[in-house]
Amino acid sequence: xxxxxxxxxxxxxxxxxSQKVIAEANGQLFKVAKGIGEINWHTHDDQDELxxxxxxxxxxxxxxxxxELFEGELFxxxxxxxxxxxxxxxxxxxxxxxxxxxxxxxxxxxxxxxNQRPQDxx
Amino acid sequence: xxxxxxxxxxxxxxxxxSQKVIAEANGQLFKVAKGIGEINWHTHDDQDELxxxxxxxxxxxxxxxxxELFEGELFxxxxxxxxxxxxxxxxxxxxxxxxxxxxxxxxxxxxxxxNQRPQDxx
Numbered sequence: 001x002x003x004x005x006x007x008x009x010x011x012x013x014x015x016x017x018s019q020k021v022i023a024e025a026n027g028q029l030f031k032v033a034k035g036i037g038e039i040n041w042h043t044h045d046d047q048d049e050l051x052x053x054x055x056x057x058x059x060x061x062x063x064x065x066x067x068e069l070f071e072g073e074l075f076x077x078x079x080x081x082x083x084x085x086x087x088x089x090x091x092x093x094x095x096x097x098x099x100x101x102x103x104x105x106x107x108x109x110x111x112x113x114x115n116q117r118p119q120d121x122x
Numbered sequence: 123x124x125x126x127x128x129x130x131x132x133x134x135x136x137x138x139x140s141q142k143v144i145a146e147a148n149g150q151l152f153k154v155a156k157g158i159g160e161i162n163w164h165t166h167d168d169q170d171e172l173x174x175x176x177x178x179x180x181x182x183x184x185x186x187x188x189x190e191l192f193e194g195e196l197f198x199x200x201x202x203x204x205x206x207x208x209x210x211x212x213x214x215x216x217x218x219x220x221x222x223x224x225x226x227x228x229x230x231x232x233x234x235x236x237n238q239r240p241q242d243x244x
Contacts, residue, residue, distance in 0.1 A: 003189050004196040006174070025170035025198050026220055028150055048147035052128070054194075067125050072176075075125040076147045096218075098148055 010034060010054060010092040016112040019095055019102040031095045037118030038086030039107035047098045049077045056091035060084075069093075088121075132156060132176060132214040138234040141217055141224040153217045159240030160208030161229035169220045171199045178213035182206075191215075210243075 009022045009032045017039055019031040035058065051060065053069040060067040060075055061084050067075050077083045084107055095101070102108050111118050131144045131154045139161055141153040157180065173182065175191040182189040182197055183206050189197050199205045206229055217223070224230050233240050 006194045025172040050147040
C-alpha cells in the first residue's frame with residue numbers, strides 16, 4: 001500500500017481550480033487543487049466541502065462573510081451554502097467531498113480550463 | 123461559521139493517542155491526535171482510517187509492511203486491515219473516519235490514559 005506526499009501531488013497539478021483525487025476513504029474523495037483569481041458563486045446541494053490550506057492564502061466567500069484561510073487552517077462549507085473561493089496569489093489546498101466539484105457548475109471559471117491566469121493577474 | 127487552526131488544535135491535546143474531533147463533513151469526523159511509543163495491534167471492520175501527518179514521524183505498521191510517514195504525507199488503512207502505529211518521538215496527525223477509534227479496542231495502550239509516556243521512553 002502506498003503513502004501519498006501531499007506537496008508532490010500539489011506540484012503535479014497543471015491546471016488552476018481543477019481537482020486531482022489523491023485518496024479515497026469511506027466514500028470520500030481527498031483531492032488537491034491550486035487556485036488563483038476567483039471562481040464563480042455556486043452551491044453543492046449534495047455534499048459538504050472541506051478545505052485544508054497547504055500553500056498561500058485562500059478566501060472562502062459566503063454571502064454572509066469572508067473566511068480567510070492561512071496555511072494549516074481548515075474550513076467546512078456545509079451543503080446548500082452558496083460560496084466561491086478567491087486568491088490573490090497562488091494557493092494550494094486539499095478538498096474533501098463525495099465527488100469532483102471543479103466543473104462549470106462547481107464555479108470553475110472559463111479562463112482556467114486553458115491553465116491561464118485570469119486577465120487581471122497577468 | 124468558524125475556521126479551524128490545525129496546529130492550535132494539536133497544541134490543545136492533553137493525552138497521547140486520544141482523538142479530538144475538530145470538524146465533521148459528510149458523516150466523516152476529522153480528528154487530531156498526538157502519539158509517542160506504540161499502540162496495540164487492532165482492526166476496524168467498520169471504516170477506513172486516513173492519516174495525515176503534521177508533526178514528527180509516525181510508523182503505521184501493517185502485518186505485511188511498515189509505512190513511514192513524514193510531515194505532509196497521507197496514508198489510508200483500509201477497513202479490515204490489522205495495524206498499529208508507533209513513534210519514537212512525539213508525532214501529531216489528523217485522522218479521518220466515521221467515529222472515534224482511540225479506545226481500547228482501537229489499540230489505545232493502558233499507559234496513555236493518564237497521559238504518561240511509555241516506560242521505556244521516560
